[in-house]
Amino acid sequence: xxxxxxxxxxxxxxxxxxxxxxxxxxxxxxxxxxxxxxxxxxxxxxxxxxxxxxxxxxxxxxxxxxxxxxxxxxxxxxxxxxxxxxxxxxxxxxxxxxxxxxxxxxxxxxxxxxxxxxxxxxxxxxxxxxxxxxxxxxxxxxxxxxxxxxxxxxxxxxxxxxxxxxxxxxxxxxxxxxxxxxxxxxxxxxxxxxxxxxxxxxxxxxxxxxxxxxxxxxxxxxxxxxxxxxxxxxxxxxxxxxxxxxxxxxxxxxxxxxxxxxxxxxxxxxxxxxxxxxxxxxxxxxxxxxxxxxxxxxxxxxxxxxxxxxxxxxxxxxxxxxxxxxxxxxxxxxxxxxxxxxxxxxxxxxxxxxxxxxxxxxxxxxxxxxxxxxxxxxxxxxxxxxxxxxxxxxxxxxxxxxxxxxxxxxxxxxxxxxxxxxxxxxxxxxxxxxxxxxxxxxxxxxxxxxxxxxxxxxxxxxxxxxxxxxxxxxxxxxxxxxxxxxxxxxxxxxxxxxxxxxxxxxxxxxxxxxxxxxxxxxxxxxxxxxxxxxxxxxxxxxxxxxxxxxxxxxxxxxxxxxxxxxxxxxxxxxxxxx
Numbered sequence: 148x149x150x151x152x153x154x155x156x157x158x159x160x161x162x163x164x165x166x167x168x169x170x171x172x173x174x175x176x177x178x179x180x181x182x183x184x185x186x187x188x189x190x191x192x193x194x195x196x197x198x199x200x201x202x203x204x205x206x207x208x209x210x211x212x213x214x215x216x217x218x219x220x221x222x223x224x225x226x227x228x229x230x231x232x233x234x235x236x237x238x239x240x241x242x243x244x245x246x247x248x249x250x251x252x253x254x255x256x257x258x259x260x261x262x263x264x265x266x267x268x269x270x271x272x273x274x275x276x277x278x279x280x281x282x283x284x285x286x287x288x289x290x291x292x293x294x295x296x297x298x299x300x301x302x303x304x305x306x307x308x309x310x311x312x313x314x315x316x317x318x319x320x321x322x323x324x325x326x327x328x329x330x331x332x333x334x335x336x337x338x339x340x341x342x343x344x345x346x347x348x349x350x351x352x353x354x355x356x357x358x359x360x361x362x363x364x365x366x367x368x369x370x371x372x373x374x375x376x377x378x379x380x381x382x383x384x385x386x387x388x389x390x391x392x393x394x395x396x397x398x399x400x401x402x403x404x405x406x407x408x409x410x411x412x413x414x415x416x417x418x419x420x421x422x423x424x425x426x427x428x429x430x431x432x433x434x435x436x437x438x439x440x441x442x443x444x445x446x447x448x449x450x451x452x453x454x455x456x457x458x459x460x461x462x463x464x465x466x467x468x469x470x471x472x473x474x475x476x477x478x479x480x481x482x483x484x485x486x487x488x489x490x491x492x493x494x495x496x497x498x499x500x501x502x503x504x505x506x507x508x509x510x511x512x513x514x515x516x517x518x519x520x521x522x523x524x525x526x527x528x529x530x531x532x533x534x535x536x537x538x539x540x541x542x543x544x545x546x547x548x549x550x551x552x553x554x555x556x557x558x559x560x561x562x563x564x565x566x567x568x569x570x571x572x573x574x575x576x577x578x579x580x581x582x583x584x585x586x587x588x589x590x591x592x593x594x595x596x597x598x599x600x601x602x603x604x605x606x607x608x609x610x611x612x613x614x615x616x617x618x619x620x621x622x623x624x625x626x627x628x629x630x631x632x633x634x635x636x637x638x639x640x641x642x643x644x645x646x647x648x649x650x651x652x653x654x655x656x657x658x659x660x661x662x663x664x665x666x667x668x669x670x671x672x673x674x675x676x677x678x679x680x681x682x683x684x685x686x687x688x689x690x691x692x693x694x695x696x697x698x699x700x701x702x703x704x705x706x707x708x709x710x711x712x713x714x715x716x717x718x719x720x721x722x723x724x725x
Contacts, residue, residue: 234322235261236305238285242326245291246407247333251278256326257285260305263320268308273301275330287328296332296358300325333407334359336399343443343490344387346419350374352383354413359403368398371417392419392442418442418492420484428455428470429501430529431658431685438464443486453480455500469685470500473531476577503529505574507585509604510662510678514590517560521545525552526605528682530574530581540568542591563593599624599669601677606663608682609654615639619648619677624669634663636683658685 237259245251260267269282278289280301287301306321307314337357344350354376356363367376367383371391376383381401395415402408419441428434438460440447449464455478457471464484478498485491508526515521525547527534538547544558552572566589573582592598602620609615621628627645635641638655641648648665661683666676 233262234305234307234320235259236322236324238303238324242287242301242328244329244331245275245278246331246405247291247293247295248409249333249407250290251288253286253288255284255286256280256301256303257305257324260322263307264311264314266308266311268304268306270304271301272304273299273328275299275328291330293333293335295330297330299328299330301328331405331407332358332360334363334401334403334409336401336409336411338399338411338413341383341397341413341415343416343418344371344374345492346387346389346392346417346442348492349386350384352415354381354383354399354401354411356381356401356403356409359401359407359409360405362404364402366400369395369412370397370415371395387417392417392440394442416443416488416490418484418486418490420482420492420494422482422496423494425466425480425496425498427499427501428458430470430473430503433469434458434467436466438466438482438484440464440484440492442492443490444488446487448485449482450485451480451482453478455498473502474500499578501578502531502574502576502581505530505572505581505583506660506680507570507572507583508680508682509585510680511601511604512554512587512589513600513602513604514592514598515542515545515558516592516595517558517563519595520557521555523554523604525554525570525572527552527572527583528608528680530572530583531576533575535573535575536570537572538568538570540566540589542566542589558591560593563591565590597623599673599675601665601667601675603677603679606650606679606681608684609636609639610684610686611654611656611658612686614653615651617650619650619665621647621667621669621675624667624673624675625671627670629668630665631667632663632665634661636661636681639681654683656683658683 236257238257239255242254242256243252271280271282271285274280274287275291275295275297277292277295278287280287280303285303303324303326304321305324307319309316309319334356335358336354338354341354342350342352344352350373354365362379363381365376365378365381367374370376370383372388373391374383374385374387376399381399393416395417396412397415398410398412400408400410420438421440422436422438425436438449447464448462449460450462451460451466454460454466455470455472455474458466458468460466460482478500480496480498481493482496483491483493506528508528509523512523512525525536533550534552536547536549536552538554541547541554542558542562542564544562545554545556547554547570552570567586568589569584569586571582571584573580590598600622602622603618606617606619619630628643628647630641630643630648632641632648632650635650636654636656636659639650639652641650643649648667659682661681663679663681664676665679666674668674
């Protein structure tokens with residue numbers, strides 16, 4: 148065996164085997180040229196017997212006898228410059244590296260083989276997965292498989308076929324060529340799933356790479372509007388634009404420093420809560436709104452935090468109920484939508500709860516008398532406290548308390564007459580204050596008289612389906628008194644004992660505001676009347692939520708009978724006093 152090591156990655160080794168004969172091989176002077184390596188095992192002839200059985204052969208040792216031509220058909224004539232039994236192999240010195248998943252340029256390893264007795268016996272081993280090397284034309288080609296990275300030793304073995312006629316098995320000529328082929332490691336996108344996104348919400352995701360040679364360069368196609376990828380890090384960022392809810396197929400490509408590439412397609416789900424604002428609610432009023440969404444996998448499951456008292460959200464996305472109380476600011480409602488694959492979208496919405504409509508509930512006012520102290524508490528419903536009262540047109544000596552709404556003072560007989568006055572009250576609702584205005588006619592008598600008037604100026608609120616009772620009394624005039632009333636809600640009846648008007652029963656109607664009018668006639672035929680406002684609340688509400696101002700002070704105009712006094716109640720309840 149005579150090795151000839153070549154520069155680069157190719158090594159040629161020629162094998163020559165002769166039975167009991169010394170072997171000589173041609174050895175090039177200086178470095179071996181890998182493009183033309185010739186091994187001539189027959190260049191030197193040795194006859195172990197020392198004599199030719201057929202006699203001397205001046206031209207050589209021909210077993211068959213003399214050879215006058217000086218050449219032997221078998222080619223063992225020392226006069227030949229090249230022994231025809233030698234193999235001449237023309238091959239490339241080295242082969243280029245391959246890349247995983249990238250088609251390898253067809254490369255001819257051996258361009259020609261000559262000498263010896265053709266056809267030849269050829270084998271090629273050590274070829275990477277995904278590639279082939281032809282034993283016919285010695286072309287290496289194909290696409291290295293993924294995960295085929297590494298250094299491969301490709302061995303080409305060329306020899307005379309021992310079965311060829313004329314082949315001397317005792318002088319069998321072979322050639323071996325060895326190449327080293329490096330398959331470079333291709334990058335691989337390792338990310339298998341992308342985080343879901345939400346319309347109009349900042350998104351952060353990424354793709355990562357394993358194997359390959361850094362640095363890497365990333366590109367992304369098919370993304371929704373608003374998202375981009377950092378070409379150096381693979382970080383996906385941005386804000387999905389409106390209208391991008393749904394499933395997106397994103398194609399990512401990574402290229403490493405060896406220009407090796409890998410492409411992968413991943414799905415991106417963009418969710419969207421399409422309900423972007425909430426209508427205002429109002430205390431005590433039915434409220435309903437339905438949330439909606441897009442993207443992901445239906446059905447959705449909804450939840451919320453921060454809803455005002457009295458409102459609820461069911462899992463189907465419907466908000467319902469009645470706000471039960473005023474709130475100091477807009478409610479920050481955090482709504483969550485979860486799809487069937489447990490992906491979530493979240494939005495924060497503002498809900499304003501308006502108070503009940505602000506109304507002055509005192510419809511009539513009592514007369515005043517010159518020189519006698521006057522006190523009248525005006526009442527209201529709804530609105531958002533605290534409240535600010537004002538009055539225009541009051542006679543001199545009378546004034547309204549801006550905080551409580553009570554008209555007090557002492558006027559004089561010289562100001563007797565009829566005064567048209569206008570009272571207004573403004574609440575403190577933080578969105579936009581509401582104002583209620585009421586106009587009255589205030590009579591001022593010149594001297595002390597007991598006018599024939601109905602004493603009460605307002606009625607307590609009722610609750611639908613619950614027992615209700617109220618008493619309306621009169622001052623002045625001559626008993627007995629005959630009463631009549633119109634405008635009461637269904638379920639509330641009016642009776643009289645000849646002195647007072649008694650209202651009692653259980654409202655059978657829905658919540659609302661009613662305006663009953665009471666009329667009383669005394670024994671002398673004098674008539675007095677009063678307009679009232681009666682609020683019927685839903686069964687779950689209390690008087691406090693109706694907006695009644697507390698504390699409420701009452702004043703008795705005209706004095707009390709001898710032996711009686713007016714004091715503070717010590718027990719809740721209703722009493723009929725005649």
